[in-house]
Amino acid sequence: MIEFLPLGGAGEIGANCYYLNINEVGIILDCGMHPQLTGLNSLPKFELLEDKPTDYVLISHAHQDHLNALPFLIKKFPHIKIITTPQTRAVAELTLHNAISILKRQIDESEFEIYSRDEVDLLIKSINYKSCNEKFVLSSLNSDQEIEAEFFDAGHIIGSAGILLRINGQKIFFTGDINLFSQTILSGADLPEEKIDILITETTYGATDSSVINNWEKEVDRFSSAINKVINNGGSVLIPVFALGKLQEMLATIWLQMQRNKITNVDIYTGGIGNKINRIYDYNRYVVNRNEKELVISDIPQKSLNELKDFDELFKFPSIVLASSGMMVESTNSFMLAKRWFHKKDSAIFTVGYMDPSTPGSIISKAGRGDKIQLTERDRKVEIRCEIKNFRFSAHSKREEIISLVNKLNPEIIILVHGDKEAIDWVGASVIKQFPDKKVFAAVNYKSILFD
Numbered sequence: 001m002i003e004f005l006p007l008g009g010a011g012e013i014g015a016n017c018y019y020l021n022i023n024e025v026g027i028i029l030d031c032g033m034h035p036q037l038t039g040l041n042s043l044p045k046f047e048l049l050e051d052k053p054t055d056y057v058l059i060s061h062a063h064q065d066h067l068n069a070l071p072f073l074i075k076k077f078p079h080i081k082i083i084t085t086p087q088t089r090a091v092a093e094l095t096l097h098n099a100i101s102i103l104k105r106q107i108d109e110s111e112f113e114i115y116s117r118d119e120v121d122l123l124i125k126s127i128n129y130k131s132c133n134e135k136f137v138l139s140s141l142n143s144d145q146e147i148e149a150e151f152f153d154a155g156h157i158i159g160s161a162g163i164l165l166r167i168n169g170q171k172i173f174f175t176g177d178i179n180l181f182s183q184t185i186l187s188g189a190d191l192p193e194e195k196i197d198i199l200i201t202e203t204t205y206g207a208t209d210s211s212v213i214n215n216w217e218k219e220v221d222r223f224s225s226a227i228n229k230v231i232n233n234g235g236s237v238l239i240p241v242f243a244l245g246k247l248q249e250m251l252a253t254i255w256l257q258m259q260r261n262k263i264t265n266v267d268i269y270t271g272g273i274g275n276k277i278n279r280i281y282d283y284n285r286y287v288v289n290r291n292e293k294e295l296v297i298s299d300i301p302q303k304s305l306n307e308l309k310d311f312d313e314l315f316k317f318p319s320i321v322l323a324s325s326g327m328m329v330e331s332t333n334s335f336m337l338a339k340r341w342f343h344k345k346d347s348a349i350f351t352v353g354y355m356d357p358s359t360p361g362s363i364i365s366k367a368g369r370g371d372k373i374q375l376t377e378r379d380r381k382v383e384i385r386c387e388i389k390n391f392r393f394s395a396h397s398k399r400e401e402i403i404s405l406v407n408k409l410n411p412e413i414i415i416l417v418h419g420d421k422e423a424i425d426w427v428g429a430s431v432i433k434q435f436p437d438k439k440v441f442a443a444v445n446y447k448s449i450l451f452d
Helices: 070-076 086-106 117-126 216-232 246-259 274-283 311-315 333-341 360-365 399-409 421-434
Strands: 002-008 017-022 025-029 056-058 081-084 136-140 143-153 161-167 170-174 198-202 237-240 267-270 319-323 348-351 387-390 413-417 439-442 449-451
Touching: 002 198, 017 161, 025 136, 025 143, 070 086, 070 117, 081 086, 081 117, 086 117, 086 274, 198 399, 216 237, 216 246, 216 348, 237 333, 246 267, 246 274, 246 319, 311 333, 319 333, 333 348, 333 360, 348 360, 360 387, 399 421, 413 421, 421 439
Parallel strands: 025 056, 056 081, 170 198, 198 413, 237 319, 237 348, 267 319, 348 387, 413 439
Antiparallel strands: 002 017, 002 449, 017 025, 136 143, 143 161, 161 170
């Protein structure tokens, strides 16, 4: 008997965490915090596991919504064994420490206890890591069942992996966040070369018409041209990015375009934890599926945002500023910088990825010159004088590519997660139309799906 129970991340892009009970071996796939919620509401519903076997947690990658609840899980179930790729373990050491200070700003510790730095250090030391395509066995003292597991490069960020589980001839594949085609740095995903029985797949871009998403190379050309227009007019460009993944891809893209004389050479500003993550990308450039293996991201000339005395210095000369967070969440560098940019008619804000509708980044991305917008309830309305342009440098598969997974892996059962209702509805309807013999489930948080 197999039980699939979403503790978060079903019908949403939130606290991604999925529980599998496979013949009394308990496996948790990902353990994230909801990026738009705080306190207990941001955590997966771990209390649903209290009467169930809990043996392993396998982490697909180190983004907040897939990783950051891990210390809270381990506090509740300290016996659980953690397994990731080596790169995810390295990134987790940085991001989980960084999350402590963010959590302390966000929540009242009387609501629930935040983990300490010492606890993070112990947690990181306890992580067992396996490289992609290295088979390993999962077992339990409470069961005779042995499960063979294997990571497959997911092409999303460094260390990201799909997770294949083999049980008595049956195969379950969890995509994590998957990208089938190359970015500037990372190559596209690897997939199992065998038939899958149960496919658990993300659906992030299920509601997005792929005709509005250029291929990566065309978008680089459009992006480069737009940057040059602003720079040649004496302005500066603000690009909100996630410190993990998007910063490295956009920094490499801009630098390579400068080397090819496609973007005018100006100062590039970065800062924060992203610069430490750059070194993980560099250290692993020969051991992961990478393009531009000779490019050392840390060697790209960069000025530090942290060393600026006044953000107005960014407008003295044309510059390109890569600042987190990617969705311009309140109190982050990109949020505060955007407020300066709004008043600069010669400058521009360029978004480069997905914006959750509830975030300030979404409000900004939908605005144009002359519009008046209000970013939060505490902010006044402000008129936009700068240019705002949106680009799509996706680290997720397009919706047709998700359908191609079904065609290639040929599962009997498809479980749809990590997408809003519209995304899941489109993918589900398309799969049913093209593959009427397959069973499709739209996962629902806290509701089990049972299989023989």
